[in-house]
Amino acid sequence: xKTAAELKPGxxxxxxxxxxxxxSAHRILEVGFTPGQEIEYISxxxxxxxxxxxIRGTIVAIRKNEASCILIKK
Amino acid sequence: MHTDQKINxxxxxxxxxxxxxxxxSGKTTLFNFLSGKNYKTVNYPGSTVEYSISKILSKHAIDxxxxxxxxxxxxxxxxxxxKISVNSLHSHPEFGTPDLIIVTVDSSQLSRHLLLVKQLKDxxxxxxxxxxxxxxxxxxxxxxxxxxxxxxxxxSVVSIDGKTGGGIDKLLKSINENIINEQSGREINLxxxxxxxxxxxxxxxxxxxxxxxxxxxxxxxxxxxxxAVNLAKINEKLVVLNPSNTQNRPDQNTxxxxxxLLHKFWGLTIFAVVMSITFTLIFWLASPLxxxxxxGFTIAxxxxxxxLGNTWYGNLVSSGIISGVGSVLVFLPQIVLLFLILGLLExxxxxxxxxxxxDKPLSKIGLNGKSFVPMLSGFACAIPAIMATxxxxxxxxxxxxxxIVPLMSCSARLPVYALLIAFLFPPETPWLxxxxxxxxxxxxxxxxxxxxxxxxxxxxxxxxxxxxSSFILELPAYRKPKFNVVVAKTxxxxxxxxxxxxxxxxxxxxxxxxxxxxxxxSPQIDTEGKQEDEVSELINSERIATSYASTxxxxxxxxxxxxxxxxxxxxxxxxxxxxxxVFVSSLALTFRVTDTGDDMQSSLLQAMKNxxxxxxxxxxxxxxxxxxxxxxxxxxxxxxSTIAIVRKETGSWKMPAIQLVMFTGIAYIMAFITVNGxxxxxxx
Ligand SMILES: Nc1nc2c(ncn2[C@@H]2O[C@H](COP(=O)(O)OP(=O)(O)OP(=O)(O)O)[C@@H](O)[C@H]2O)c(=O)[nH]1
Ligand SMILES: [Mg+2]
Numbered sequence: 001x002k003t004a005a006e007l008k009p010g011x012x013x014x015x016x017x018x019x020x021x022x023x024s025a026h027r028i029l030e031v032g033f034t035p036g037q038e039i040e041y042i043s044x045x046x047x048x049x050x051x052x053x054x055i056r057g058t059i060v061a062i063r064k065n066e067a068s069c070i071l072i073k074k
Numbered sequence: 075m076h077t078d079q080k081i082n083x084x085x086x087x088x089x090x091x092x093x094x095x096x097x098x099s100g101k102t103t104l105f106n107f108l109s110g111k112n113y114k115t116v117n118y119p120g121s122t123v124e125y126s127i128s129k130i131l132s133k134h135a136i137d138x139x140x141x142x143x144x145x146x147x148x149x150x151x152x153x154x155x156x157k158i159s160v161n162s163l164h165s166h167p168e169f170g171t172p173d174l175i176i177v178t179v180d181s182s183q184l185s186r187h188l189l190l191v192k193q194l195k196d197x198x199x200x201x202x203x204x205x206x207x208x209x210x211x212x213x214x215x216x217x218x219x220x221x222x223x224x225x226x227x228x229x230s231v232v233s234i235d236g237k238t239g240g241g242i243d244k245l246l247k248s249i250n251e252n253i254i255n256e257q258s259g260r261e262i263n264l265x266x267x268x269x270x271x272x273x274x275x276x277x278x279x280x281x282x283x284x285x286x287x288x289x290x291x292x293x294x295x296x297x298x299x300x301x302a303v304n305l306a307k308i309n310e311k312l313v314v315l316n317p318s319n320t321q322n323r324p325d326q327n328t329x330x331x332x333x334x335l336l337h338k339f340w341g342l343t344i345f346a347v348v349m350s351i352t353f354t355l356i357f358w359l360a361s362p363l364x365x366x367x368x369x370g371f372t373i374a375x376x377x378x379x380x381x382l383g384n385t386w387y388g389n390l391v392s393s394g395i396i397s398g399v400g401s402v403l404v405f406l407p408q409i410v411l412l413f414l415i416l417g418l419l420e421x422x423x424x425x426x427x428x429x430x431x432x433d434k435p436l437s438k439i440g441l442n443g444k445s446f447v448p449m450l451s452g453f454a455c456a457i458p459a460i461m462a463t464x465x466x467x468x469x470x471x472x473x474x475x476x477x478i479v480p481l482m483s484c485s486a487r488l489p490v491y492a493l494l495i496a497f498l499f500p501p502e503t504p505w506l507x508x509x510x511x512x513x514x515x516x517x518x519x520x521x522x523x524x525x526x527x528x529x530x531x532x533x534x535x536x537x538x539x540x541x542x543s544s545f546i547l548e549l550p551a552y553r554k555p556k557f558n559v560v561v562a563k564t565x566x567x568x569x570x571x572x573x574x575x576x577x578x579x580x581x582x583x584x585x586x587x588x589x590x591x592x593x594x595x596s597p598q599i600d601t602e603g604k605q606e607d608e609v610s611e612l613i614n615s616e617r618i619a620t621s622y623a624s625t626x627x628x629x630x631x632x633x634x635x636x637x638x639x640x641x642x643x644x645x646x647x648x649x650x651x652x653x654x655x656v657f658v659s660s661l662a663l664t665f666r667v668t669d670t671g672d673d674m675q676s677s678l679l680q681a682m683k684n685x686x687x688x689x690x691x692x693x694x695x696x697x698x699x700x701x702x703x704x705x706x707x708x709x710x711x712x713x714x715s716t717i718a719i720v721r722k723e724t725g726s727w728k729m730p731a732i733q734l735v736m737f738t739g740i741a742y743i744m745a746f747i748t749v750n751g752x753x754x755x756x757x758x
Contacts, residue, residue: 009333018273020273023542023544024542024544024546025273026150026152026272026273026276027147027148027152027544027546028546029273029276029277030147030148030150030189030276031147031186031546031548032183032185032186032189032280034276034277034280035277042329042332042333042336043332043333043336043337043338043341044336044338045336045338045341045342045430045431045433045434046338046342046431046434046435047434048338049433049434050430050433050434050443050545050547052332052336052430052549054323054324054329055186056183056185056186057182057183057184057185057186057214057323057324058180058182058183058186058324058548058549058550058551059324059328059329059332059548059549060546060547060548060549061426061430061433061443061545061546061547061548061549062545062546062547063433063544063545063546066544066545066546
């Protein structure tokens with residue numbers, strides 16, 4: 001299963017699910033990364049960590065390992 | 075769900091209105107409009123960390139208290155600190171339960187912000203929605219139907235223009251109607267949101283919100299709307315792929331800028347350049363302004379001497395008060411510039427990017443990207459910076475940030491560095507001074523990071539339990555800093571600086587003057603065959619050598635000798651415990667800067683150049699000792715207010731005690747190494 005951590009800059013995807021086991025999962029859902037939403041990977045810091053995604057009209061930066069709990073389909 | 079508390083609002087008391095909302099949604103801006111106050115608003119999520127309460131301005135004709143609060147993302151807490159925030163929302167320990175909540179909702183990201191509205195309504199709060207950032211939404215080509223939104227949410231909705239304050243009157247009308255209804259004696263039952271099944275109920279809430287969003291959000295230009303529909307018809311696949319309202323993209327300029335400013339290579343380069351320019355500018359842009367302040371105080375001091383004559387009180391006013399206070403205020407322009415540049419950065423939206431860029435390296439040494447803003451504001455003053463660490467959710471990371479913030483070169487150290495740099499580098503080459511200043515800042519940052527990583531390695535007990543580390547931060551839309559707002563903010567910061575430091579400098583200057591002038595205020599010396607100038611100089615040096623300050627300072631000599639200093643600098647160092655800037659004014663006093671036509675600062679520099687270690691021909695201020703002093707100031711924790719705030723924020727004396735011993739110890743050792751190392755190299 002692909003995750004948001006694997007996106008390349010400029011790539012878009014639709015969120016399929018958020019992995020509940022990750023300790024940040026709930027916060028990630030709360031800031032708007034919910035299934036069905038379209039995200040775009042805007043840009044990342046060095047080593048693509050953290051990564052900045054466009055979501056629900058704004059940009060939110062999260063760590064790469066937090067992005068890896070967001071499951072996507074392209 | 076269980077009932078948390080019952081409140082009966084029949085008893086007549088001043089109603090409490092709380093401002094609640096997501097970080098960076100415009101709460102403080104609205105608070106300032108309603109209360110007439112001037113609290114700090116910053117384009118960074120998490121600028122407010124403390125509750126502030128105020129009466130609503132009397133011109134608004136509503137008798138109520140309004141409470142500004144730190145931004146929250148959700149009513150379901152994710153950390154112990156968030157739990158405290160949510161509890162305070164239900165019932166603030168000091169201010170009680172709000173009779174009305176105004177939720178600020180950033181209309182340009184409606185669905186994210188409606189989540190909190192929904193949670194508040196579900197908990198049974200009495201809510202009014204204030205839609206902010208309409209201008210950003212309009213720029214995206216969208217608008218919101220307030221009427222429809224109000225119907226669907228079942229509460230009043232008012233738009234507020236954060237720039238002009240437009241819409242406040244409507245909001246007041248809503249508040250009035252609402253409070254009158256409330257006062258009729260209705261009982262509020264507040265519920266706590268369930269913690270279990272968080273995911274399901276969250277997704278359910280978002281689904282509901284999305285359907286609301288679809289109803290209320292519309293394209294401003296109906297042509298556009300048709301186009302979009304047509305386009306959608308042509309490209310059915312697009313519709314399938316974009317089930318939600320994906321036309322609501324982030325601000326276009328912001329996206330374009332972020333492609334560069336968050337670029338792997340350019341992002342980091344620009345970050346480094348921005349930071350170095352900041353510190354270089356501070357030094358050399360300020361010098362013409364400093365000359366102006368300097369001249370002003372020199373004239374004032376001369377006037378005092380002329381008016382009061384060469385008496386003890388004339389001396390008190392001219393050397394004690396005017397040149398004491400003046401010697402520090404000379405550096406005010408640099409401090410103003412520092413505040414100005416920080417203010418511009420804050421208002422632009424870049425800070426959040428900075429935090430993101432440094433998250434990875436900082437996380438390697440036990441800090442967090444969110445440590446960046448507290449560290450940066452530590453360059454102005456450690457007190458608000460330490461409070462700003464409250465946005466760091468992980469306790470261990472937060473405590474480590476608090477630990478190193480006092481090592482950031484705060485504005486109180488600026489006068490000290492500026493004086494010593496002016497001593498080390500000739501005035502004809504201000505750029506050299508600029509480079510030296512930048513180097514000091516870089517050195518202080520680097521040392522703080524080294525200390526952080528060492529402490530992180532060897533101490534697991536700094537904070538006890540830690541929890542997992544996380545970095546989730548909204549990157550707000552860039553905006554052109556509103557120059558007049560930033561200037562106003564800077565000036566009010568500078569005023570605060572003067573108000574805070576001014577009296578301390580004044581009192582200490584008077585005390586120090588006393589200690590250096592008495593007991594032997596008119597010493598007997600042999601005046602035969604000497605010029606008048608010479609005589610007064612001899613009187614001065616005799617008086618100070620037999621003064622209280624000298625007696626006291628002799629005690630310090632054994633400690634000071636190893637770092638090349640004498641009792642006069644020692645007395646100044648002791649005085650810095652009240653405030654670091656006092657170092658400069660007390661040097662000015664102990665080196666007896668009597669104005670002989672020269673302006674104040676250059677005569678202090680001259681006095682420093684001439685000063686010799688007691689009873690020898692050896693110069694006191696050399697390259698080695700000045701560099702040693704700079705190093706000492708980089709590390710030493712000479713600030714009582716910092717100790718107090720660390721105690722308050724960490725809840726015990728442990729951390730401030732460790733900081734005091736450790737930083738002052740390092741300061742002394744490093745100064746010793748610097749002075750003696752340079753001497754060994756033959757630099758003196
Ligand atoms: N464009 C625009 N900017 C606004 C508006 N209202 C506020 N701002 C800006 O948005 C930024 C955040 O505003 P604040 O009032 O500090 O937000 P806050 O909700 O108090 O933020 P926190 O204290 O961090 O939770 C500031 O830079 C404001 O100047 C508005 O209506 N339009
Ligand atoms: Mg605020």
